[in-house]
Amino acid sequence: xxxxxxxxxxxxxxxxxxxxxxxxxxxxxxxxxxxxxxxxxxxxxxxxxxxxxxxxxxxxxxxxxxxxxxxxxxxxxxxxxxxxxxxxxxxxxxxxxxxxxxxxxxxxxxxxxxxxxxxxxxxxxxxxxxxxxxxxxxxxxxxxxxxxxxxxxxxxxxxxxxxxxxxxxxxxxxxxxxxxxxxxxxxxxxxxxxxxxxxxxxxxxxxxxxxxxxxxxxxxxxxxxxxxxxxxxxxxxxxxxxxxxxxxxxxxx
Amino acid sequence: xxxxxxxxxxxxxxxxxxxxxxxxxxxxxxxxxxxxxxxxxxxxxxxxxxxxxxxxxxxxxxxxxxxxxxxxxxxxxxxxxxxxxxxxxxxxxxxxxxxxxxxxxxxxxxxxxxxxxxxxxxxxxxxxxxxxxxxxxxxxxxxxxxxxxxxxxxxxxxxxxxxxxxxxxxxxxxxxxxxxxxxxxxxxxxxxxxxxxxxxxxxxxxxxxxxxxxxxxxxxxxxxxxxxxxxxxxxxxxxxxxxxxxxxxxxxx
DNA sequence: CGGGAGGTTGACAATCGTCAATCAGAGTGG
DNA sequence: CCACTCTGATTGACGATTGTCAACCTCCCG
Numbered sequence: 001x002x003x004x005x006x007x008x009x010x011x012x013x014x015x016x017x018x019x020x021x022x023x024x025x026x027x028x029x030x031x032x033x034x035x036x037x038x039x040x041x042x043x044x045x046x047x048x049x050x051x052x053x054x055x056x057x058x059x060x061x062x063x064x065x066x067x068x069x070x071x072x073x074x075x076x077x078x079x080x081x082x083x084x085x086x087x088x089x090x091x092x093x094x095x096x097x098x099x100x101x102x103x104x105x106x107x108x109x110x111x112x113x114x115x116x117x118x119x120x121x122x123x124x125x126x127x128x129x130x131x132x133x134x135x136x137x138x139x140x141x142x143x144x145x146x147x148x149x150x151x152x153x154x155x156x157x158x159x160x161x162x163x164x165x166x167x168x169x170x171x172x173x174x175x176x177x178x179x180x181x182x183x184x185x186x187x188x189x190x191x192x193x194x195x196x197x198x199x200x201x202x203x204x205x206x207x208x209x210x211x212x213x214x215x216x217x218x219x220x221x222x223x224x225x226x227x228x229x230x231x232x233x234x235x236x237x238x239x240x241x242x243x244x245x246x247x248x249x250x251x252x253x
Numbered sequence: 254x255x256x257x258x259x260x261x262x263x264x265x266x267x268x269x270x271x272x273x274x275x276x277x278x279x280x281x282x283x284x285x286x287x288x289x290x291x292x293x294x295x296x297x298x299x300x301x302x303x304x305x306x307x308x309x310x311x312x313x314x315x316x317x318x319x320x321x322x323x324x325x326x327x328x329x330x331x332x333x334x335x336x337x338x339x340x341x342x343x344x345x346x347x348x349x350x351x352x353x354x355x356x357x358x359x360x361x362x363x364x365x366x367x368x369x370x371x372x373x374x375x376x377x378x379x380x381x382x383x384x385x386x387x388x389x390x391x392x393x394x395x396x397x398x399x400x401x402x403x404x405x406x407x408x409x410x411x412x413x414x415x416x417x418x419x420x421x422x423x424x425x426x427x428x429x430x431x432x433x434x435x436x437x438x439x440x441x442x443x444x445x446x447x448x449x450x451x452x453x454x455x456x457x458x459x460x461x462x463x464x465x466x467x468x469x470x471x472x473x474x475x476x477x478x479x480x481x482x483x484x485x486x487x488x489x490x491x492x493x494x495x496x497x498x499x500x501x502x503x504x505x506x
Numbered sequence: 507c508g509g510g511a512g513g514t515t516g517a518c519a520a521t522c523g524t525c526a527a528t529c530a531g532a533g534t535g536g
Numbered sequence: 537c538c539a540c541t542c543t544g545a546t547t548g549a550c551g552a553t554t555g556t557c558a559a560c561c562t563c564c565c566g
Contacts, residue, residue, distance in 0.1 A: 078401060078405045095387060095388045097496070123384070127376075135349070144397035154329075155554095156554070187513085199513085440543085451523055456545065473545060509566090511563090513560105516560105517556100525548105525550085530546090
């Protein structure tokens with residue numbers, strides 16, 4: 001793997017992310033930026049963590065998109081979350097011994113790997129940073145709960161619409177795009193793995209969303225949302241579970 | 254609601270739970286036991302937290318069983334987790350502002366409600382307790398991920414078998430019963446809400462498990478597991494996601 | 507221009523849901 | 537002690553959503 005160039009502001013996305021949760025003072029920020037890390041360029045489809053392997057690093061995404069997934073006995077695969085720039089994909093690896101899932105890149109990603117000892121040290125020395133990371137974990141858990149609901153109790157159309165809403169809003173909140181027009185970095189098979197459907201059914205369902213004029217596509221991956229409210233309604237999407245600040249929630253126009 | 258009698262050891266189950274995650278010294282233990290709390294007896298079906306309501310307390314279960322659930326637009330309900338004695342059902346309420354789900358009792362429960370300020374104070378003053386609570390949150394999240402997989406990628410038979418395995422093992426680990434013979438405190442409708450199925454299909458699926466001699470029932474709620482390994486195999490159940498200690502994992506005979 | 511990944515479509519099958527009736531057991535009042 | 541009622545379990549007939557299999561298409565890239 002390539003070693004991308006780094007400097008003292010490489011971990012800035014993490015500072016941004018954690019600052020959005022709690023008030024951090026300059027020492028807190030400095031301590032985060034001073035974390036030792038290994039920067040890597042990881043290619044599409046490659047893994048940074050594999051289920052059942054001992055976990056030594058937590059992985060911060062500096063650019064690109066990644067997913068966490070698990071495999072079932074019959075060979076099926078379930079994506080349990082999608083991650084974007086600034087997110088610590090694997091905070092749990094700092095405290096739990098063995099990975100319970102895999103982390104795989106959807107696109108080429110620049111990542112920063114931080115050794116678990118260093119995350120723990122930071123948490124012990126800077127209580128507000130620890131609190132921010134804890135909150136991050138709690139929001140993660142809230143998103144997992146919503147996904148259980150999504151695959152457990154919603155039909156295909158609602159599931160896909162919900163996923164489109166969540167992804168686009170998170171992109172916008174992270175300052176990475178508009179929630180009305182964006183590139184979806186996933187194949188239809190991956191969408192299926194995220195929603196508990198097959199790629200064939202995803203394809204049909206997206207076609208229906210298009211026919212119903214909830215979305216428009218110029219190519220299979222570029223999603224245009226004409227009326228965000230209507231799509232949110234179709235997806236039974238309510239921002240509550242994302243635990244956004246008032247400013248952030250206002251972005252769900 | 255009744256006020257059950259309490260004393261200085263009422264919060265002992267929480268000390269036990271957190272001690273199983275990290276090494277706590279006597280000051281840590283004393284600080285947990287000294288948490289101010291309100292003890293309540295909550296009846297079956299009653300709620301302690303409701304989705305969208307501001308969260309003021311975290312709820313510790315002292316006896317009985319509870320679930321967390323969410324409602325979808327069509328009226329369907331999804332149970333996202335089941336909780337037993339010693340578990341902090343709502344640690345996230347200490348850090349997040351508004352509840353993203355409801356907490357409801359499956360049976361009459363004795364609970365201790367701890368104000369969020371007190372949980373936060375404890376976390377700031379006792380870093381190892383904070384770490385234990387953080388780990389607890391991380392394990393919770395791991396269980397949510399497994400549930401996403403369960404409802405997203407497993408068929409009805411496997412889902413039910415998985416749920417039976419998880420519940421019985423968690424009971425045994427908590428010292429509340431055997432994993433080969435226990436009372437399931439849920440109706441078939443609730444089992445359906447937990448697995449993304451209907452009560453009718455749950456009923457049929459359980460019948461199949463019985464016919465296949467994976468379980469035996471003397472009444473609808475009492476589950477006897479003849480061959481734990483076979484049930485675990487049928488349920489695609491692997492203890493990894495529970496992040497148990499070696500001793501605890503050994504209980505999955 | 508050939509290969510490959512991913513998207514699209516159709517025919518058909520299977521799992522699971524819906525509706526509705528019946529049954530079993532616990533608690534209650536007379 | 538016995539009807540009565542209520543909740544939850546059980547079963548059957550039927551329908552709908554979603555999966556499976558397989559073909560073909562489209563675009564990108566070397």
